[in-house]
Amino acid sequence: MLRWPELQESFRIATSSLRVNLLRSILTTAGVVVGVVLVVLMGWTINGLDAVWEQTISIIGKDMMYIDKWNWAGGGNWRKMEARSNITLDQALQLQQRMESAEDIIPLIRKWGGSVSLGNTSIRCSVTGTTAAYGNTAAGTAAAGRFFNGVEEHSADKVVVIGYNVNKNLFPTSSAVGQSIKIAGIPYRVVGVIEKRGFLFMDFVDNEVFIPLHAFRGAYGFVGRSFSVGIKTGSERLLDIVRDEATGHMRSIRNVSPLDDSDFSINEMKAFDQQAKNIRVGIWVVGMGLTILAFIVGSIGIMNIMYVSVTERTKEIGVRKAIGARRSSILLQFLIESALLCVTGAVIAFPIAQVLVGSARFLAVSVFELEWASVVSPLIPLDLLGIAVGVSILVGLLAGLLPAIKASALDPVEALRAE
Amino acid sequence: MSQPIIEIANLVKRYEMGDEEVFALQGVTLTIGRNEYVALMGPSGSGKSTLMNMLGCLDTPTSGSYLFTGENVSDMDDDDLAEIRNREIGFVFQTFNLLPRATALQNVELPLVYAGMAKDQRMQRATEALKRVGLADRMDHKPNELSGGQRQRVAIARALVTSPSIILADEPTGNLDSKTGQDIMRLFGELWRGGNTVILVTHEEDVARHARRIIRLRDGRIESDEVNPHAPLA
Numbered sequence: 010m011l012r013w014p015e016l017q018e019s020f021r022i023a024t025s026s027l028r029v030n031l032l033r034s035i036l037t038t039a040g041v042v043v044g045v046v047l048v049v050l051m052g053w054t055i056n057g058l059d060a061v062w063e064q065t066i067s068i069i070g071k072d073m074m075y076i077d078k079w080n081w082a083g084g085g086n087w088r089k090m091e092a093r094s095n096i097t098l099d100q101a102l103q104l105q106q107r108m109e110s111a112e113d114i115i116p117l118i119r120k121w122g123g124s125v126s127l128g129n130t131s132i133r134c135s136v137t138g139t140t141a142a143y144g145n146t147a148a149g150t151a152a153a154g155r156f157f158n159g160v161e162e163h164s165a166d167k168v169v170v171i172g173y174n175v176n177k178n179l180f181p182t183s184s185a186v187g188q189s190i191k192i193a194g195i196p197y198r199v200v201g202v203i204e205k206r207g208f209l210f211m212d213f214v215d216n217e218v219f220i221p222l223h224a225f226r227g228a229y230g231f232v233g234r235s236f237s238v239g240i241k242t243g244s245e246r247l248l249d250i251v252r253d254e255a256t257g258h259m260r261s262i263r264n265v266s267p268l269d270d271s272d273f274s275i276n277e278m279k280a281f282d283q284q285a286k287n288i289r290v291g292i293w294v295v296g297m298g299l300t301i302l303a304f305i306v307g308s309i310g311i312m313n314i315m316y317v318s319v320t321e322r323t324k325e326i327g328v329r330k331a332i333g334a335r336r337s338s339i340l341l342q343f344l345i346e347s348a349l350l351c352v353t354g355a356v357i358a359f360p361i362a363q364v365l366v367g368s369a370r371f372l373a374v375s376v377f378e379l380e381w382a383s384v385v386s387p388l389i390p391l392d393l394l395g396i397a398v399g400v401s402i403l404v405g406l407l408a409g410l411l412p413a414i415k416a417s418a419l420d421p422v423e424a425l426r427a428e
Numbered sequence: 429m430s431q432p433i434i435e436i437a438n439l440v441k442r443y444e445m446g447d448e449e450v451f452a453l454q455g456v457t458l459t460i461g462r463n464e465y466v467a468l469m470g471p472s473g474s475g476k477s478t479l480m481n482m483l484g485c486l487d488t489p490t491s492g493s494y495l496f497t498g499e500n501v502s503d504m505d506d507d508d509l510a511e512i513r514n515r516e517i518g519f520v521f522q523t524f525n526l527l528p529r530a531t532a533l534q535n536v537e538l539p540l541v542y543a544g545m546a547k548d549q550r551m552q553r554a555t556e557a558l559k560r561v562g563l564a565d566r567m568d569h570k571p572n573e574l575s576g577g578q579r580q581r582v583a584i585a586r587a588l589v590t591s592p593s594i595i596l597a598d599e600p601t602g603n604l605d606s607k608t609g610q611d612i613m614r615l616f617g618e619l620w621r622g623g624n625t626v627i628l629v630t631h632e633e634d635v636a637r638h639a640r641r642i643i644r645l646r647d648g649r650i651e652s653d654e655v656n657p658h659a660p661l662a
């Protein structure tokens with residue numbers, strides 16, 4: 010049976026003994042401090058990654074899917090995919106005719122190792138041929154100027170829309186819109202700059218320029234390349250319906266027999282979720298390992314100091330027992346003291362973790378100019394603080410258990426004889 | 429004799445020191461009634477403290493029986509014993525044994541904490557007890573801010589505060605000068621006259637003279653048990 014006055018008394022004793030041995034208490038909690046800092050940093054990093062990831066896929070388009078020869082996620086049989094026949098513009102256009110559930114069908118054709126130049130500067134990027142409809146997707150949203158329109162798509166005028174990184178490298182100070190750059194030796198007029206889309210490991214998606222399909226055919230030709238068919242569903246909820254419809258049409262367009270597997274892949278942003286998940290798990294495993302190590306070291310320190318405390322206060326324990334403290338009263342007293350010691354560690358750890366988190370973000374954003382870092386919160390989330398306090402209480406209770414049992418089992422006569 | 433509080437029969441306490449056996453008590457039989465005032469005397473090592481610890485339910489005998497207010501103490505577990513100590517017994521020690529970081533008031537409150545009493549009531553009872561021992565003006569002092577005599581008064585207030593059936597004191601004046609010792613003995617006398625049962629251990633005949641009954645131990649046995657002819661009248 011737990012009695013409220015005993016509980017209050019235990020807290021009173023615990024706080025006063027922490028205060029009396031302030032320096033010793035603080036030093037003892039070092040391991041717990043490190044553990045809590047690590048827990049908080051790990052949680053914050055994972056939260057931050059999630060935020061960055063969310064930003065990336067929402068900018069590239071959660072409502073998009075792409076029919077490709079290749080599976081983006083790298084799954085499936087590579088040789089088998091290589092043996093697939095290329096997706097042609099004609100197939101893409103047929104699909105466009107048949108699809109009813111989608112908002113837009115956008116053929117895309119890409120040259121990966123292309124380059125663009127301005128004067129003597131030349132940078133490598135991928136060159137993509139597409140239609141004006143790409144400008145309606147989240148990934149085609151222009152930060153400056155606009156995407157090329159239907160008239161420009163079919164005119165003999167050479168126009169280009171450049172990706173964020175291309176713009177940053179070629180036009181670091183001036184505005185790109187209206188300027189002329191060269192692709193495969195031919196001048197193009199820049200009509201727009203795409204907003205930043207790729208964060209973190211998706212940065213490459215901003216190394217891209219977009220030109221109309223016929224211009225692409227002129228520059229690189231369609232032969233030997235497989236089209237990618239972008240499908241804008243208009244809403245995440247429609248992904249399943251659109252996928253089913255597109256699969257059916259595409260199989261028929263490409264004459265896949267009902268018994269065979271499809272000879273194309275349907276890619277969605279979700280495909281990258283696995284990659285994000287792996288990174289998350291990696292951080293979690295490393296973080297957890299370090300955290301557990303710190304807590305083990307910490308709890309050994311706490312246990313040790315609690316044994317010292319029990320020895321130092323043997324006489325006090327004897328007195329308390331003589332005047333009526335039960336085993337459970339003494340047990341509670343030392344468990345609370347040990348838990349409070351750990352919570353003290355957690356309280357010391359919070360400002361340290363906050364300073365680390367704050368400086369990490371400041372360094373990333375302001376010194377290293379990592380734009381993606383700006384979507385990460387500069388503050389430790391409250392639920393993490395709650396978890397950290399909970400964990401440290403648990404560690405405190407565990408570390409204090411043996412010393413507390415020892416204290417509670419002391420023989421009162423022996424204890425009173427102690428000096 | 430008045431109604432017995434303590435009835436012990438053939439109480440034996442044996443300590444094992446390696447191969448050697450030490451019999452601290454070798455068959456003590458004794459009855460103590462309500463509102464008695466008993467002094468336990470005897471040479472050093474005769475078993476006075478051992479008997480005291482037994483009577484106070486701090487220690488359990490190797491053999492023999494102990495009835496405390498009619499209940500068999502030998503059958504009880506640790507927590508039952510703790511509860512008896514809390515409710516029925518007030519200890520006063522030679523070295524005071526106050527908690528150094530707690531004020532006089534907090535020290536006196538402590539038994540009531542373990543009795544599960546609420547704060548207001550505790551304060552009230554502890555304040556009364558401190559008034560009874562004449563320390564109303566020292567309640568917020570820590571032990572190291574008090575004289576030896578004052579510390580022992582705080583300890584007595586702590587022993588009193590639960591209104592126990594008996595007060596046990598093991599050489600309560602042993603660490604005090606004779607003048608202060610006499611003050612403390614006067615206090616025990618008052619408690620006894622107020623209806624308390626008092627049992628104390630002492631070496632000094634001067635101190636024992638205050639008691640109504642003197643029991644002498646030697647080698648773990650009762651040597652004599654008689655009414656004190658010099659006892660002051662009640």
Ligand SMILES: Nc1ncnc2c1ncn2[C@@H]1O[C@H](COP(=O)(O)OP(=O)(O)OP(=O)(O)O)[C@@H](O)[C@H]1O
Pocket residue numbers: 443444445450451452470471472473474475476477478479
């Ligand atoms: N824990 C113990 N282990 C072994 N022997 C003990 C223990 N406690 C007491 N004894 C022995 O029991 C005997 C009685 O001890 P006790 O402390 O009761 O004597 P006492 O009458 O109180 O003496 P004093 O006047 O010196 O306080 C002594 O011989 C002592 O050595």
Ligand SMILES: [Mg+2]
Pocket residue numbers: 476477478
């Ligand atoms: Mg003794």
